[in-house]
Amino acid sequence: MxxxxxxxxxxxxxxxRRASVEAFTPALFAHLEPWLSGASLENFKTVLHRVDYGGYVPREIFMQRLLEAFHAKDFDALRLAKFWRSEFAKFAQxxxxxxxxxxxxxxxxxxxxxxxxxxxxxxxxxxxxxxxxxxxxxxxxxxxxxxxxxxxxxxxxxxxxxxxxxxxxxxxxxxxxxxxxxxxxxxxxxxxxxxxxxxxxxxxxxxxxxxxxxxxxx
Ligand SMILES: [Mg+2]
Structure with missing residues (x-):
């Protein structure tokens, strides 16, 4: 029937979502660069895929893990999670x-x-x-x-x-x-x-x- x-x-x-994350990554990298201790875009991509869990973790935790991986200090995970929420959709595929x-x-x-x-x-x-x-x-x-x-x-x-x-x-x-x-x-x-x-x-x-x-x- x-x-x-x-x-x-x-x-x-x-x-x-995978294609969107791929498309969004360079913009996110540019935004977070001050916290990334000179990491390359390639290295950033690798770490991002590891901590993203396909989007199944809250963005605040994701952002915290992402920046911790680069030993970033003094970042505001809440504010950076907000950046993800306001910008990600612009890259939606x-x-x-x-x-x-x-x-x-x-x-x-x-x-x-x-x-x-x-x-x-x-x-x-x-x-x-x-x-x-x-x-x-x-x-x-x-x-x-x-x-x-x-x-x-x-x-x-x-x-x-x-x-x-x-x-x-x-x-x-x-x-x-x-x-x-x-x-x-x-x-x-x-x-x-x-x-x-x-x-x-x-x-x-x-x-x-x-x-x-x-x-x-x-
Ligand atoms: Mg799904």
Whole structure:
């Protein structure tokens, strides 16, 4: 049965976070240079990737770890985290196929939405910068609890007036996205950005546009 709605994770699903970090790194390096004790951009990139954890740590902690790695003293991690939040979205890159897929779903009359963990300011800024057109956006900060908790998923379904069994979810995180969406009763698709050792109980997608054939065949 064709789904009535398809919900998506944002980072590393509709938003190519890796490409955005890559694009943002030179600007961040230039901003932080006074604290970096003469480090090269290459060295900075290496350390940044090590402490970023794919964005799964608060930016204040990330900034603190990043600067500590360069033995930086007298920095204000809160202020530098603010810089990340205000500037990162300007470098946001879409995932390959994201616009085409949303347009395709719209043409089929399927409602769409984004369910994302993070702060409203940063996640909404990325959605706006990318110009992602969806019917509903739920950001964990606004509902007070993160995925994989049921609430963000259920809130999106409630606003779309669709039941879980009529909706699909697409995301890159095996627990936050796949387990979270499955436990509320949605069919889950795992956008496999990295080879993972653990078994993920979901339909695997290597590319967003593969979803079209599941819609057509449903
Ligand atoms: Mg993600």
């Amino acid at each position: 064709i789904p009535k709605a398809i919900l998506f994770d944002l980072d590393d699903t509709l938003h190519d 879409p995932m390959v196929g994201a616009y085409e897929l949303l347009e395709f779903l719209g043409s089929k009359g399927i409602k769409t939405g984004i369910v994302s963990n993070g702060t409203v300011q940063l996640q909404q800024a990325k959605i706006d910068a990318l110009g992602l057109k969806v019917d509903v956006v739920i950001i964990s900060e606004a509902v007070g609890v993160k995925k994989p908790s049921a609430k963000p998923f259920l809130e999106a379904l409630r606003l779309l007036e669709v039941s879980a069994s009529e909706a699909w979810f697409v995301g890159d995180h095996p627990i936050n996205d796949v387990q979270g969406a499955s436990s509320v009763g949605m069919k889950a698709f795992w956008l496999e950005r990295e080879q993972r050792a653990e078994a993920v109980d979901a339909v695997r997608l290597e590319h967003l546009l593969e979803l079209r054939s599941y819609v057509v065949g449903s």
